[in-house]
Amino acid sequence: MTFxxxxxxxxxxxxxLEVLIHVGLDTVKMNGTGFHVLVTEGQTVQAxxxxxxxxxxxxxxxxxDPITPIIITxxxxxxxxxxxxxxxxxxxxxxxxxx
Numbered sequence: 001m002t003f004x005x006x007x008x009x010x011x012x013x014x015x016x017l018e019v020l021i022h023v024g025l026d027t028v029k030m031n032g033t034g035f036h037v038l039v040t041e042g043q044t045v046q047a048x049x050x051x052x053x054x055x056x057x058x059x060x061x062x063x064x065d066p067i068t069p070i071i072i073t074x075x076x077x078x079x080x081x082x083x084x085x086x087x088x089x090x091x092x093x094x095x096x097x098x099x
Contacts (some may be wrong), residue, residue: 006035
């Protein structure tokens with residue numbers, strides 16, 4: 001799922017687990033300024049594929065916190081998440097593993 005403002009992306013894996021990636025807090029109020037979605041709704045994506053681009057400096061200058069919550073929005077029976085203990089995740093680092 002994509003949002004027309006580009007501030008968030010929703011993903012669903014093949015087992016039905018849903019993940020919301022929300023760039024910044026209250027950034028929907030930026031009305032898409034500084035955000036560019038790189039995928040289309042319904043598209044199959046691969047690990048490591050860029051999903052969206054954003055200008056972190058524009059987010060900060062607009063007065064918003066650029067922290068990016070990644071939220072599991074549902075649960076799937078017989079599925080376990082193993083999360084990293086890191087406070088910050090960089091590109092190509094593992095955030096979670098689904099087992």
